[in-house]
Amino acid sequence: MNSINTPVRLIRVLSFAMLFMTLTTMTACARDDNEADSESQILQNDNSNMNSTLKLTIGQTSFTATLEDNATVKELQSLLPMTLQMDELNGNEKYCYLSSSLPTAASRPGTIHAGDIMLYGSSCIVIFYKTFSSGYSYTRIGHIDNVEQLAQAVGSGSVSVRFEMLPTTGIGSAKMSAHSTDGVRYTLNGQKVSDNYKGIYVRDGKKYRK
Numbered sequence: 001m002n003s004i005n006t007p008v009r010l011i012r013v014l015s016f017a018m019l020f021m022t023l024t025t026m027t028a029c030a031r032d033d034n035e036a037d038s039e040s041q042i043l044q045n046d047n048s049n050m051n052s053t054l055k056l057t058i059g060q061t062s063f064t065a066t067l068e069d070n071a072t073v074k075e076l077q078s079l080l081p082m083t084l085q086m087d088e089l090n091g092n093e094k095y096c097y098l099s100s101s102l103p104t105a106a107s108r109p110g111t112i113h114a115g116d117i118m119l120y121g122s123s124c125i126v127i128f129y130k131t132f133s134s135g136y137s138y139t140r141i142g143h144i145d146n147v148e149q150l151a152q153a154v155g156s157g158s159v160s161v162r163f164e165m166l167p168t169t170g171i172g173s174a175k176m177s178a179h180s181t182d183g184v185r186y187t188l189n190g191q192k193v194s195d196n197y198k199g200i201y202v203r204d205g206k207k208y209r210k
């Protein structure tokens with residue numbers, strides 16, 4: 001009896017061991033996938049948050065503007081930084097036509113507010129420095145956060161306006177600001193790495209994961 005049962009018991013033990021190893025491997029893989037998904041989501045959120053604040057420099061005065069989340073803004077961001085010579089119109093706005101068109105999603109706002117940044121048509125950037133009613137259609141780009149000195153800064157004639165993105169505060173923001181335009185890859189701690197680096201890195205002010 002013992003000589004017959006011993007191989008059976010051995011087979012059962014080996015089968016149980018193989019089943020245990022399989023379940024452990026599947027659990028580990030699932031955990032790694034979840035962690036990767038979580039990391040990817042965090043990275044996506046960071047990139048989204050990073051590109052929500054615009055800096056405008058008009059003469060010696062700087063303003064910040066909160067941007068809309070739409071295709072127009074995303075395309076505009078790819079053109080920044082840039083400096084536009086903006087002309088006066090109607091005593092309430094400054095405008096400039098870009099050399100290329102942007103995506104549009106125009107609607108009639110009814111009331112234009114001082115500080116609104118709009119796209120007229122598909123290529124005309126407009127900064128409004130007064131509040132008034134309007135029947136024209138625009139695509140929203142953003143709104144200047146503090147407009148108290150805006151009218152004074154733009155004046156009554158044409159004006160040069162510098163548009164550039166500001167990184168938001170958060171992990172690695174100081175490093176990204178310091179190395180925002182050199183094209184080199186850095187870790188979140190500011191260490192320079194090669195193109196073969198695996199993990200989260202910063203290049204030109206944006207976070208990526210490889």
